[in-house]
Amino acid sequence: MRVFKSLVVSASRCLLAASLAATVGTTAFAAGPAYGPELEGFDYPFPVSHFPFSSQGEKLEMAYMDVRPDHPNGRTVVLLHGKNFCAATWDTTIRRLNAAGYRVIAPDQVGFCKSSKPAHYQYSFQQLAENTRALLKSLGIEKVIPMGHSTGGMLAVRYALMHPTEIEQLVLVSPIGLEDWKAKGVPWQGVDALYQQERQVTADKVRAYERSTYYAGTWKPEYDKWVEMYAGLYAGSGRDIVAWNSALIYDMIFTQPVFYEFEKLAMPVLLIIGDKDTTAIGKALAPPDVQAKIGHYDVLGKEIARRIPHATLVEFADLGHASFIQDPDRFFAALLKSLPR
Numbered sequence: 001m002r003v004f005k006s007l008v009v010s011a012s013r014c015l016l017a018a019s020l021a022a023t024v025g026t027t028a029f030a031a032g033p034a035y036g037p038e039l040e041g042f043d044y045p046f047p048v049s050h051f052p053f054s055s056q057g058e059k060l061e062m063a064y065m066d067v068r069p070d071h072p073n074g075r076t077v078v079l080l081h082g083k084n085f086c087a088a089t090w091d092t093t094i095r096r097l098n099a100a101g102y103r104v105i106a107p108d109q110v111g112f113c114k115s116s117k118p119a120h121y122q123y124s125f126q127q128l129a130e131n132t133r134a135l136l137k138s139l140g141i142e143k144v145i146p147m148g149h150s151t152g153g154m155l156a157v158r159y160a161l162m163h164p165t166e167i168e169q170l171v172l173v174s175p176i177g178l179e180d181w182k183a184k185g186v187p188w189q190g191v192d193a194l195y196q197q198e199r200q201v202t203a204d205k206v207r208a209y210e211r212s213t214y215y216a217g218t219w220k221p222e223y224d225k226w227v228e229m230y231a232g233l234y235a236g237s238g239r240d241i242v243a244w245n246s247a248l249i250y251d252m253i254f255t256q257p258v259f260y261e262f263e264k265l266a267m268p269v270l271l272i273i274g275d276k277d278t279t280a281i282g283k284a285l286a287p288p289d290v291q292a293k294i295g296h297y298d299v300l301g302k303e304i305a306r307r308i309p310h311a312t313l314v315e316f317a318d319l320g321h322a323s324f325i326q327d328p329d330r331f332f333a334a335l336l337k338s339l340p341r
Contacts, residue, residue, distance in 0.1 A: 032203045033228050037238020038063070039114045042229055045091040048114060051135045055110070056121060062135055063087070063114035064107035067094050073101030073341055075168065076141050078132065080159075081106075082150025082176075083249065084206070084230050086113035093147075093324055096332045101341070102145075107135055109155070111245040113233070119241065123252040125158035133163065145339065147171035150279070150321065151249075157258040160265055168340055170269045174277050174321045178300040180259045185290035186282040188254070194247035199239070203231035216276035216320035223325070253281055262307045269311045270338045272331070273301035274319035312338055 035041045050061040065087055077097050079090045087106040094104045108115040109128050132155075136144060145168050148156025153175020160170045182188065189197075207227045211219050233242045280295035298315070305313035314334045316323050324331045 032235060033232040034235040035232040036236055037117055037233070037241055039086065039229070039233060042088070042232060044088045046094065051138060053131070053134055055127070055131060058118045058121065060110055060116040060118065062107050062110060062131060064105060064135060065094070066139065067098055067104045067106070069098040069101050069103060071101050072103060075145060075340060076103045076105060076143070077145045077147055078136065079104060079106040080132070080146060080148035080152030080155050081108070081112070082152050083253065085150065085226070086229060088229065089226050089325065092328050096328070096336070100336055105136065105139070105141070107132060111249055117238070117241045117245045119244070121248065123248050125155050125252065125256055125258070126162065128155050129159040129162055132159065142166060143168055145169050145171065147173065148175060149173040149324070150176055151253055153177065154253065154258050157261070157265070160267060161261060164266055167267045170265065170267055171272070171335070172269065173272045173324060174274055174279070174297065176253065176279055176281065177258045178297070178304050179294060180257050181281050181294060182254065184294055186280070186286045186294065189282065189285060191247050191251050194250045195243055198243035198246045201231060201234040201243070203227050206231045213278055214320050214322040215326050216274070216318060226325070250281070262304055263309065265308050267310065269308045270314065271301060271305050271308070271311055272314045272323065272334065273297050273316070274321060274323040275301070275315055275317045276319060277321040279321050
């Protein structure tokens with residue numbers, strides 16, 4: 001039976017690989033760097049380690065940076081990146097936190113960046129939380145301050161709900177999931193359609209989206225590095241397996257809300273919002289009347305803060321989805337003021 005199961009899995013993988021490869025030449029990619037399926041060729045700001053583990057019958061690896069401060073304060077911050085981000089985009093955050101005495105663990109979740117991209121995986125925020133917790137346990141870390149941005153914010157909420165006694169404080173930076181897009185009328189899109197959508201990713205499309213949503217209509221040359229990092233995954237030899245995992249992850253985001261559980265967060269929560277943020281999953285698919293009522297972070301931040309028992313809300317009226325990149329001085333002044341020391 002084991003041999004048969006192995007043959008079925010192997011055959012399934014081959015069929016998927018053949019199907020994906022058949023479409024490689026049909027998509028035009030904008031000029032720019034092309035990186036490997038695990039972001040080979042793109043350098044991270046600190047040494048990268050790999051945590052090997054087994055999950056759902058797959059042998060996987062989580063890439064991560066473990067950066068220790070010169071003068072430790074005894075606390076550890078775990079940085080959970082967003083959907084269109086990697087651990088590397090926390091570069092400035094890691095340096096600022098280190099300078100304040102915090103040890104920082106910055107992983108790439110399975111399916112992202114320098115971590116494994118399995119052909120078959122049931123993505124859930126619970127599973128990603130347990131993968132992250134296993135990494136921390138392997139490093140001997142018990143108590144943490146999870147800091148999640150965007151999709152990483154949804155993951156941080158799920159982690160905190162699953163393991164509340166292991167959380168000193170929860171930090172949510174422009175998290176998605178502050179509203180239930182499906183309940184508000186955003187239509188469902190299947191994984192196959194999401195896969196085809198993800199195969200159309202180019203640097204130009206990423207840049208245009210990030211300009212309007214992440215940086216509130218502004219742009220600085222230093223943002224291009226993160227555009228090239230993300231788009232380069234889709235321009236390289238692993239573009240199809242990257243797009244496939246991305247599609248599975250989008251399905252997870254849309255179908256697994258945390259919106260109804262904010263009242264259960266018992267620990268102190270710092271909620272940092274850029275009021276110019278307009279992120280809403282599936283917004284482009286929605287009819288105009290639905291588009292008009294979703295993605296209003298200037299309203300959502302206040303609404304969610306009122307629902308969290310021990311919340312501190314910090315709002316930046318002129319910043320977008322990536323405030324820690326857009327205006328790091330203001331962001332870190334607010335962050336470090338509120339973190340336990």
